[in-house]
Amino acid sequence: xxxxxxxxxPISALPSEYGIGCFDGNAYQFADFLHDAGQTHWQILxxxxxxxxxxxxxxxxxxxxxxxxxxxxxxxxxxxLTEEECKACDFGDDPQKIDYEKxxxxxxxxxxxxxxxxxxxEDGDFREFCNSQPWLPDYALFMxxxxxxxxxxxxxxxxxxRLREPQAMAKYRQKLAxxxxxxxxxxxxxxxxxxxLKAYANxxxxxxxxxxxxxxxxxxxxxxxxxxxxxxxxxxxxxxxxGCPPDGFAPQGQLWGNPLYDWKFHESTGFSWWIARLAHCFxxxxxxxxxxxxxxxxxxxxxxxxxxxxxxxxxxxxxAALFHAAEKALGRRDVIAEDLGFVTDSVRALVQECGFPNMxxxxxxxxxxxxxxxxxxxxxxxxxxxxYSGTHDNQTLAAWISEISKTEHRFxxxxxxxxxxxxxxxxxxLLALLLRSPARCCIIPMQDWLGLGSEARMNTPSTVGxxxxxxxxxxxxxxxxxxxxxxxxxxxxxxxxGR
Numbered sequence: 001x002x003x004x005x006x007x008x009x010p011i012s013a014l015p016s017e018y019g020i021g022c023f024d025g026n027a028y029q030f031a032d033f034l035h036d037a038g039q040t041h042w043q044i045l046x047x048x049x050x051x052x053x054x055x056x057x058x059x060x061x062x063x064x065x066x067x068x069x070x071x072x073x074x075x076x077x078x079x080x081l082t083e084e085e086c087k088a089c090d091f092g093d094d095p096q097k098i099d100y101e102k103x104x105x106x107x108x109x110x111x112x113x114x115x116x117x118x119x120x121x122e123d124g125d126f127r128e129f130c131n132s133q134p135w136l137p138d139y140a141l142f143m144x145x146x147x148x149x150x151x152x153x154x155x156x157x158x159x160x161x162r163l164r165e166p167q168a169m170a171k172y173r174q175k176l177a178x179x180x181x182x183x184x185x186x187x188x189x190x191x192x193x194x195x196x197l198k199a200y201a202n203x204x205x206x207x208x209x210x211x212x213x214x215x216x217x218x219x220x221x222x223x224x225x226x227x228x229x230x231x232x233x234x235x236x237x238x239x240x241x242x243g244c245p246p247d248g249f250a251p252q253g254q255l256w257g258n259p260l261y262d263w264k265f266h267e268s269t270g271f272s273w274w275i276a277r278l279a280h281c282f283x284x285x286x287x288x289x290x291x292x293x294x295x296x297x298x299x300x301x302x303x304x305x306x307x308x309x310x311x312x313x314x315x316x317x318x319x320a321a322l323f324h325a326a327e328k329a330l331g332r333r334d335v336i337a338e339d340l341g342f343v344t345d346s347v348r349a350l351v352q353e354c355g356f357p358n359m360x361x362x363x364x365x366x367x368x369x370x371x372x373x374x375x376x377x378x379x380x381x382x383x384x385x386x387x388y389s390g391t392h393d394n395q396t397l398a399a400w401i402s403e404i405s406k407t408e409h410r411f412x413x414x415x416x417x418x419x420x421x422x423x424x425x426x427x428x429x430l431l432a433l434l435l436r437s438p439a440r441c442c443i444i445p446m447q448d449w450l451g452l453g454s455e456a457r458m459n460t461p462s463t464v465g466x467x468x469x470x471x472x473x474x475x476x477x478x479x480x481x482x483x484x485x486x487x488x489x490x491x492x493x494x495x496x497x498g499r
Contacts, residue, residue: 005435005494006041006209007034007485008392009446010056010458011069012098015474019091019103023193024071026474028200033477035204037485038495042201043209043443045392047194047284051217053464054100057291058217058258060143063135063280065190068107074193080114096455098469115185126188134276135221136187142221144179145172153219155236162236164225194284202286205496209336209443210285212277214292215242215258223259229266229273230259240301243309244341248369253302253309254462260301263318271318271325278326278333287334289386293358294339294347296322320353336386340364357441360387362434363400366408366415377415378437387439389431389448392458396447397427399454427451435492442494449485450476 014021014030021027034042048059049066056066075081089106092099120126130136142154149157160168173180198208216222216230218238223230231239244254266274281288295317302312327333337356339347351358365376374380381387389397401423404412413419416429427448435442447456447470459467489495 003440003492003494004040004496005442005444005489006039006043006207007037007446007449008043008388008443009472010045010392010468011047011066012045012056012468013446013458013471015095015472015476017091018072018086018089019106020068020098021471022069022071023197024073027197029474029477031197031201031204031206033482034201034206035496037482038489038497039206039485040494040496041207041209041287041441041443043289044211046211046213050100050468051219054098054468055459056211056468057213057215059213059220060146060217061135061139061221062213062216062277063133064139064187064221065194067111067186067190068103069194070111070186070189071193072107072110075111075114075189080117081110085110085113096471096473098471100469111186112182114189115182118185120185120188121181126185129188129191130184133187135280136184138225139221140180140183140187141169141173141176142224143183144176147179148172148176154224155219162224198284207286208284209287209289210281211289211291212281214290214295215256215260218257218259226273229262231262232259238304240312241304242295243300243302243312245300245312246310247342248367250309250462253312255302255306255309260299260315263316267318267321271322274322275326275329279330282330282333287336289336289338290356291338292341293337293351293356294341294343297347297350298344320350323354340391355384357384357386359391360385360437360439361391361394362387362389362430363394363397366404366412368405368408378433378439381437381439383438383440385439386441386443387434387437388442389427389434389444392445393461394457395454396445396452396456397430398424398448398451399457401426401430402453425451432488432492435488435494446472446476449481 009030011027012021015026016022016024031042046056046059047065047069048056048061049064050056051058051060072081072086076083076086089110090102091106092102145157145161154162161172201208227236233239238259240260242256242258242260244250246253297317297319298314299317300312301315302309335356337351337354337358339351339358340361360376360381362376362378365374365378390400394400395403416433418429421429431444431448434444456470458470
């Protein structure tokens with residue numbers, strides 16, 4: 001397999017005049033930019049609807065698409081909205097930051113208008129789409145019920161519908177039929193627009209790398225509709241929740257709060273839910289990055305109700321059996337195993353048995369807090385890995401350089417054999433170092449190519465409030481940057497020609 005390179009840029013971070021990146025002309029322009037820059041991959045974050053903290057890793061559904069990504073311009077072209085209606089809305093004042101509160105107040109009413117004008121019930125393609133998505137009836141009902149109950153989590157709904165009693169299900173499906181149809185309409189629009197964008201990118205020889213969170217959110221259609229898949233008490237509350245143990249990066253550990261899977265039940269079904277989930281992901285993406293892959297070997301279980309992750313314990317996961325079952329059902333597919341964090345020999349053995357490329361992160365190689373960081377130094381990379389300058393959870397490369405300790409900075413300079421490049425430009429030799437590594441694939445966040453500072457950080461783990469907001473400007477897709485990326489990609493034989 002040839003060496004390749006790609007850029008990490010979430011859909012939300014694309015420029016757009018309507019408050020958040022979406023499937024509009026800017027997305028197509030970015031696909032052109034990738035092609036002209038010699039890139040092979042466009043990596044994105046989960047496309048699912050965001051829940052708590054506006055995080056794509058805390059979603060109301062692992063199957064549904066985010067309605068915010070629907071292009072208003074495309075709906076306008078279909079006559080479902082007018083430009084005047086769109087421009088009259090307040091989407092926020094900062095073109096480089098997403099204002100989720102204003103987005104909710106403006107985009108949802110616009111999408112409602114488009115729905116009311118759509119006459120979607122008469123569209124045969126729409127009905128065919130709905131019939132082909134087995135997760136959609138529960139999701140659409142779940143979202144309609146959330147609105148009906150004032151946005152409260154499903155475990156705070158009336159008992160009959162919380163427990164999905166047949167009579168209650170029938171009652172609410174009839175009572176909320178219009179709202180249910182609205183959410184089906186949103187998923188249909190998302191599906192049509194995403195498929196069109198992906199086909200455009202693929203025609204340019206750009207492959208989409210999607211991201212699949214290992215866990216679901218508690219307040220999700222997935223948990224409400226199929227509680228037997230999870231470790232829950234009889235009242236629906238979690239027994240234990242997910243997270244990571246304390247380490248040098250987080251002294252109290254990370255408390256994510258997601259419910260944990262009942263792996264014995266999944267195994268008894270031949271992992272049918274997971275196979276359906278992976279099949280759905282491969283209908284959306286060319287390659288899937290599976291987040292927190294080490295959780296399939298052993299997962300960290302924290303007692304529900306704890307305020308830190310300090311009292312958790314490691315429990316055995318499904319291991320390779322899940323991926324053998326998936327390969328038997330779906331064939332061999334392109335997967336990236338995110339094996340970051342506390343990696344043991346058994347985790348390494350699982351990755352090796354599955355044969356998936358694992359991840360290397362350049363920043364980790366110079367981190368004195370992590371005794372195992374040396375495996376992230378580029379000269380130690382093996383061919384079957386995907387190397388990153390940083391991930392969505394890391395500081396930008398330029399900001400990281402300014403924040404590391406004097407000892408780490410000295411080692412970085414020594415490793416680069418570079419004492420002359422100003423700190424503000426040192427990200428470029430670091431990107432070159434990554435691209436010339438043995439790793440078969442290199443993925444670089446767009447912020448790192450732009451040399452941006454901490455203002456462009458996407459997420460700081462274990463914090464809520466300022467994450468997932470950064471957006472790129474249209475002028476950032478400049479000819480000069482495109483030429484620089486292409487030349488560096490050519491130098492290290494990673495261009496997309498001849499594929």
